[in-house]
Amino acid sequence: xxxxxxxxxxxxxxxxxxxxxxxxxxxxxxxxxxxxxxxxxxxxxxxxxxxxxxxxxxxxxxxxxxxxxxxxxxxxxxxxxxxxxxxxxxxxxxxxxxxxxxxxxxxxxxxxxxxxxxxxxxxxxxxxxxxxxxxxxxxxxxxxxxxxxxxxxxxxxxxxxxxxxxxxxxxxxxxxxxxxxxxxxxxxxxxxxxxxxxxxxxxxxxxxxxxxxxxxxxxxxxxxxxxxxxxxxxxxxxxxxxxxxxxxxxxxxxxxxxxxxxxxxxxxxxxxx
Amino acid sequence: xxxxxxxxxxxxxxxxxxxxxxxxxxxxxxxxxxxxxxxxxxxxxxxxxxxxxxxxxxxxxxxxxxxxxxxxxxxxxxxxxxxxxxxxxxxxxxxxxxxxxxxxxxxxxxxxxxxxxxxxxxxxxxxxxxxxxxxxxxxxxxxxxxxxxxxxxxxxxxxxxxxxxxxxxxxxxxxxxxxxxxxxxxxxxxxxxxxxxxxxxxxxxxxxxxxxxxxxxxxxxxxxxxxxxxxxxxxxxxxxxxxxxxxxxxxxxxxxxxxxxxxxxxxxxxxxxxxxxxxxxxxxxxxxxxxxxxxxxxxxxxxxxxxxxxxxxxxxxxxxxxxxxxxxxxxxxxxxxxxxxxxxxx
Numbered sequence: 001x002x003x004x005x006x007x008x009x010x011x012x013x014x015x016x017x018x019x020x021x022x023x024x025x026x027x028x029x030x031x032x033x034x035x036x037x038x039x040x041x042x043x044x045x046x047x048x049x050x051x052x053x054x055x056x057x058x059x060x061x062x063x064x065x066x067x068x069x070x071x072x073x074x075x076x077x078x079x080x081x082x083x084x085x086x087x088x089x090x091x092x093x094x095x096x097x098x099x100x101x102x103x104x105x106x107x108x109x110x111x112x113x114x115x116x117x118x119x120x121x122x123x124x125x126x127x128x129x130x131x132x133x134x135x136x137x138x139x140x141x142x143x144x145x146x147x148x149x150x151x152x153x154x155x156x157x158x159x160x161x162x163x164x165x166x167x168x169x170x171x172x173x174x175x176x177x178x179x180x181x182x183x184x185x186x187x188x189x190x191x192x193x194x195x196x197x198x199x200x201x202x203x204x205x206x207x208x209x210x211x212x213x214x215x216x217x218x219x220x221x222x223x224x225x226x227x228x229x230x231x232x233x234x235x236x237x238x239x240x241x242x243x244x245x246x247x248x249x250x251x252x253x254x255x256x257x258x259x260x261x262x263x264x265x266x267x268x269x270x271x272x273x
Numbered sequence: 274x275x276x277x278x279x280x281x282x283x284x285x286x287x288x289x290x291x292x293x294x295x296x297x298x299x300x301x302x303x304x305x306x307x308x309x310x311x312x313x314x315x316x317x318x319x320x321x322x323x324x325x326x327x328x329x330x331x332x333x334x335x336x337x338x339x340x341x342x343x344x345x346x347x348x349x350x351x352x353x354x355x356x357x358x359x360x361x362x363x364x365x366x367x368x369x370x371x372x373x374x375x376x377x378x379x380x381x382x383x384x385x386x387x388x389x390x391x392x393x394x395x396x397x398x399x400x401x402x403x404x405x406x407x408x409x410x411x412x413x414x415x416x417x418x419x420x421x422x423x424x425x426x427x428x429x430x431x432x433x434x435x436x437x438x439x440x441x442x443x444x445x446x447x448x449x450x451x452x453x454x455x456x457x458x459x460x461x462x463x464x465x466x467x468x469x470x471x472x473x474x475x476x477x478x479x480x481x482x483x484x485x486x487x488x489x490x491x492x493x494x495x496x497x498x499x500x501x502x503x504x505x506x507x508x509x510x511x512x513x514x515x516x517x518x519x520x521x522x523x524x525x526x527x528x529x530x531x532x533x534x535x536x537x538x539x540x541x542x543x544x545x546x547x548x549x550x551x552x553x554x555x556x557x558x559x560x561x562x563x564x565x566x567x568x569x570x571x572x573x574x575x576x577x578x579x580x581x582x583x584x585x586x587x588x589x590x591x592x593x594x595x596x597x598x599x600x601x602x603x604x605x606x607x608x609x610x611x612x613x614x615x616x617x618x619x
Binding site: 073 | 505563
């Protein structure tokens, strides 16, 4: 079954289309990664899935319900999105930020239920931020800050979580750290995760399902090991590469051609090719 | 989370969370407000000891201060507090929806809109129409300029930055209007208008108090309905939308509340500037960023500041009664420069 589905979806800004007539199904309980070159509409698509952008035409189904027919608060109880590079106001503490994730579950009279308290606690624990709860968000490092925002989306307690380039601007350690966290969430709580990633190798490692976008359409989708090949990378990213097997995980690994220092023998090269 | 305590009914239908620190701060500020209020009743051209004032207030007076206290100082001090509270909350709301700590009703044109409304009244209607209608004229002016700013900033929704830019433009336009009307009217009226424009609580009566009170009693509680929304809105439009907030509607409602509060304050006390800017800032410094705490704290701080400014204004240069707005501007302008300096990197 699909958690999210688009039907003949067309997206665009002021007359020019970025995505045209797109039919996409996001598998439930899986990690799906959208890949594609810069400006191919990955983020646009992700934003429209979270009703942050109105489609030009076509529809989006959330658990089988038309998104336009649900109240925005009802959607917020089912689907959370972490936009790219969110900024917390100066002086906001981590626990205050994470608490905001409870908004769709609260009302004016019911501002802080036991459940709110427990879920916020769980979100802080899951992201390893217990010790930072009373620190201000702006005093944290980039990786911790991103964890705090992820904790906020976790506190929303939705089955579906969308993330727009959650690893951008993070160093390699923190990229792996964030992706491991999302992977665990998916494993342990079976949450559907959809994200935009730039690093194809990491996408192949963490994603159950990859959607490659090219020229306003889906170029290919499926398991990384089935669809990621030299031909696909050439067509989608306009880049020549070799695809090897990740020595640790066995998932596809893209090795770009191009220039660089060459220190191995010709023989090893031909193994790659 | 030992710094917080939760209040919940057994069924779970009602639940709130309070911060211990904030509760203590609000209590302290309330006490300070009462203290400054009594000081404000004591101070003046004839000094009355705070003890005698307290005695009078609690019904143990011998009647000798009835006129000075009941007729002159009581309504004036109350008015000062209410005006400050209204401006503090109006500024807090604006800084929240515009997400800029430099926003305040006087900088983005709402106060100057109210000034235009009031000056139109003073120049064209005073004498033929009862003075009681001046507040309505000022609030209408604030509302017209707010609608104007809103419409000019609208392009598939309103973004904070467009709101600020249009606001500054409209503020300039409104100030030009005021100057034009002053230049074209008689000298006596010009003097009167100038006094009003600087912001004075001179001659505040019980009538004024009763006229101002309903605005506060309605709109400050209404603000409490929006504190959770304001907290979320501060995280940015995308995050707020994804948490289930109808951004445009909330922004409009909040702007409306801010206009009414700022407009009514200006209507009764003229252009008392910078309170809307400073009070929320001091609030954030002492209670952090939660709006549920900031609304009462900004109101109390705003009220205390205007009471203090008014005490100085009517005692520092006796027998002259200087407009309180002079003193709020004297403190506010350097503070504004300090804020600009601190935000120079953003």
